Amino acid sequence: GVKRFVTMSNGDFVEPLNLFKQELEKLAKLQRKLARQKKGSRNSRKTKRKIARLHRYIVDSRRDFLHKTSTKIAKNHSIVYVEDLKVSNMSASAGGTKESPGKNVRQKSGLNRSILDQGWYSFFQMLSYKLERGGGKLIKVDPRNTSRTCPRCGFVSAENRKSQATFACIGCGYRSNADEVGAINILRAGRVRLACGTSGAVRPLSAGTQRDLLQH
Ligand SMILES: [Zn+2]
Structure with missing residues (x-):
C-alpha cells in the first residue's frame, strides 16, 4: 500500500489520510449488509442512507486533506516538479493495471473507485492553480x-x-x-x-x- 502521500526531494513527506482504511472497511461492511437485505425494504433504504452519508464524509475529508496539503506546499515553493502520472500509471489498483485489470476491479468500480484512488488528479489540479496564483508553476515530468x-x-x-x-x-x-x-x-x-x-x-x-x- 501507499505509505506516503507526498515525498519531497529534501526528505520531507506527508502521510496519506489515515482515516481512510478504517472508514473504507466500514463502507465495505455496509455494502455487504445492503447486498443481503431485501431490495426496496425499509432496512435496505436505511443502509443506503448510511452508505451515502459515509461516502460523503470520506469524500469531504479527502478534499480537505488535499486542500491543506496543496496549500502548504504552494506556500513554500514556486516551481514544483511532479511525476507525470499519465506515464507511470499510478492509478493501478485492486490487483491490476488499466491494461490488465485484476479480478476485483469490476466489484470495486463505481462508488468505491472514486474513494479508493488517492486523489492525485485533484491534488495536482489544486496544487497547480495555487502555485500559479502566486506566479509559480506545476511541472509534470x-x-x-x-x-x-x-x-x-x-x-x-x-x-x-x-x-x-x-x-x-x-x-x-x-x-x-x-x-x-x-x-x-x-x-x-x-x-x-x-x-x-x-x-x-x-x-x-x-x-x-x-x-x-x-x-x-
Ligand atoms: Zn550509486
Whole structure:
C-alpha cells in the first residue's frame, strides 16, 4: 500500500489520510449488509442512507486533506516538479493495471473507485492553480528511470530499487528512502527539461510546444 502521500526531494513527506482504511472497511461492511437485505425494504433504504452519508464524509475529508496539503506546499515553493502520472500509471489498483485489470476491479468500480484512488488528479489540479496564483508553476515530468537511478553516482538499474521503500545502489552503495530518491531524480529531470524547453531550442518555441515539452 501507499505509505506516503507526498515525498519531497529534501526528505520531507506527508502521510496519506489515515482515516481512510478504517472508514473504507466500514463502507465495505455496509455494502455487504445492503447486498443481503431485501431490495426496496425499509432496512435496505436505511443502509443506503448510511452508505451515502459515509461516502460523503470520506469524500469531504479527502478534499480537505488535499486542500491543506496543496496549500502548504504552494506556500513554500514556486516551481514544483511532479511525476507525470499519465506515464507511470499510478492509478493501478485492486490487483491490476488499466491494461490488465485484476479480478476485483469490476466489484470495486463505481462508488468505491472514486474513494479508493488517492486523489492525485485533484491534488495536482489544486496544487497547480495555487502555485500559479502566486506566479509559480506545476511541472509534470516523465518518471522513466527516476526510481532506479542513483542520485549519487548516476548508475541506472532495476536492482537499485530493493523494495517499495528502500533504494540501495548496487554501484556505489548509496542507500536512501526510495520515494526520496524518486523525488530527487524528478527534480533533476524537471530542471533539465525546463532549461532545454526555454533556452535549448534553436528558434523560439510556440506556447503550445513549450507546454508539450513541459508536460511530457
Ligand atoms: Zn550509486
